[in-house]
C-alpha cells in the first residue's frame with residue numbers, strides 16, 4: 317500500500333480545492349464536477365480522479381439504507397458518513413447535507429446542526445428550500461459557515477410537492493424560483509444546487525446571480541457545475557432512474573475510468589446532453 321505521493325497531495329498532486337479556487341474556476345468558466353460520496357474508499361478514489369466537490373448527500377438514505385425517501389435520514393447519520401469521507405478525502409471540497417428536521421426549527425437549530433457537520437469535516441453545508449431559509453442562510457454565513465442552497469426539486473419536500481417532478485414549469489413557478497435564488501444569493505449563499513428545473517430557467521438564474529455557483533442535476537448544461545448521485549452514474553442503482561442520469565460505466569473499463577469520464581465530460585460540456593438529460 318505504499319504511495320509516493322506527498323501526504324497532502326491529492327489528485328495528481330493537486331492543491332486542496334478551496335472556495336477561493338472554486339470562485340476562480342467559476343470566473344474562468346471552468347465547470348465544477350461534483351459527485352455524492354458516503355465513505356472513505358470512494359472519497360479517496362473520487363479525489364484521485366479529480367472530482368472537485370464531494371457531497372455527503374442525504375440521498376444516502378435511499379442508496380445506502382434502502383429507504384423510500386430522504387426523510388428518515390438523521391443528523392447523526394450524516395455526521396457518521398461525513399467523518400468517513402473526511403478520512404478518505406485529501407483535496408476535494410467537502411459539502412454535507414443538513415437532513416430533514418435538522419434546520420427547520422430555528423436558526424439556532426440550524427447552527428447547531430451545521431456545527432456538527434463542520435466538526436465532522438464538512439467545509440460547507442447544504443440546505444433545501446427558498447423563502448424562509450434565506451434568513452437561516454444569512455445566520456450561518458455570518459458565523460463563518462459557507463452555505464450551498466438547493467432549489468427546484470427539494471426531495472425533503474417530496475410529499476408537499478406531490479412526487480419527484482420537474483419544478484419551475486410555468487411563469488409563476490419560474491418567477492418564485494428566481495426570486496428565491498436572488499434572496500439566497502443576497503443572504504450569502506455561495507453555491508446553489510438546482511434540481512430538476514428547465515435548463516433555460518437554470519441558465520437564467522445563473523446569469524442573474526453571478527456570485528452564486530449553480531450546480532445542476534437535471535437542470536441542463538448551462539450551470540456552473542454538475543452533480544449526480546454516485547451509485548446512479550456507476551449503474552449500481554436498480555430500478556427506474558431519473559432521465560437526467562447517464563451511466564458512465566458504459567464504455568468504461570472500470571469505476572475509476574467512469575469517474576474520470578464524468579469529470580472530463582462535465583468539464584468539456586459533453587454532460588449533460590441538452591436533449592437527453594435536460595428538461
Ligand SMILES: Nc1nc(=O)c2c([nH]1)NC[C@@H]1CN(c3ccc(C(=O)N[C@@H](CCC(=O)O)C(=O)O)cc3)CN21
Pocket residue numbers: 375378379386469471480481482512545547548553557558559560
Ligand atoms: N438514487 C437517487 N438518485 C437521485 O438523483 C435522487 C435520489 N436517489 N434520491 C433523492 C432524489 C430523488 N430524485 C429523483 C427521483 C425521481 C425522478 C424522476 O423520476 N423524474 C422524472 C421526471 C418527472 C417529470 O417529468 O416531472 C424523470 O423521468 O426524470 C427525479 C429525481 C433525485 N434524487
Ligand SMILES: CC(C)C(=O)C(=O)O
Pocket residue numbers: 352371372373374375376413509511533543544545
Ligand atoms: C442529489 C444531491 C443534490 C443531493 O442533495 C443528495 O445527494 O442528497
Ligand SMILES: [Mg+2]
Pocket residue numbers: 373374375386413
Ligand atoms: Mg440531498
